[in-house]
Amino acid sequence: MTPASQTDGSPAPPQPPSLVSRCPGCGAVLAAVPGLEARHPGASPACTRLFDVTVRGLRDEAPSDLRAANLVELAGTAYDAQHTPDAAALHRLRDALGEGARRPVRSSRPELWRTTIADVAADLDVVDLPVLLRSWAQAVSADWAGEAPA
Template identity: 75%
Template sequence: MTPDSPAAGSPSLPQAPTVVSRCPGCGAVLAAVPGLEARHEGASPSCTRLFDVTVRGLRDEAPSDLRAAGLVQLATAAYDAQHGGDADTVQRLRTLVGEGARRPLLERPPAQWRTTVADIAADLDVVDLPVLLRSWAQAVSADWAGDTD
């Protein structure tokens, strides 16, 4: 034990509080990471980083795996629709989900999303990523339609 370390059983030193921020696009509340730059219009730097980390494995596989490439497209469309999405972005998502133009489209993004990339990342230890991404994409499409169920 060094002179600076607390004795066994003694209370630990207080830690600095975690600074959090709310993503302006999807509303996810995430730890703010100093030094990250905003790379996606309408998203917080922490949210963009979480998305990148969540789909990294699929992106690595995408050049040689069509299924992984399709999932990356789907995830990107869902993310884009929540972060500054417009009618064209949402239509691209709906095409990938297989819905076409069957649902109405709100004039502006919904005030609250039922699922965000933070939910996907939190559930990765219990549900397969492809299942989570498909569910997320369907929820985003439903949110843009104003579905409340």
């Protein structure tokens, strides 16, 4: 492959690596982290890393704290429902929220999400993590239902 050329025919200067990446699952725009590998289908490496960092403390508490374990499970299910085309993840999320089959399900993935893990992480300094995770999970379920934001 030859390098791109400028209008005068000289080679174009090399492009710097992108400083940001957009997650293909949730659309969050995050700092690109060279060398990270995607570990979750449908998610960018940076998004998966942000999720891991955001719930790390709860994961550490989960073995001895049932509330923390339930929140980790809810967060993982919300992340799956947002990043995979698997309807089973959405059904698990709705069961975890106590919604069952009450809400409709869109025929295709939402194009825009009202809340992502990036929003959760950004609000950690002003809102309690359990509240943020529950709110995010409810927003993911509502987005799948095609409901307008409140």
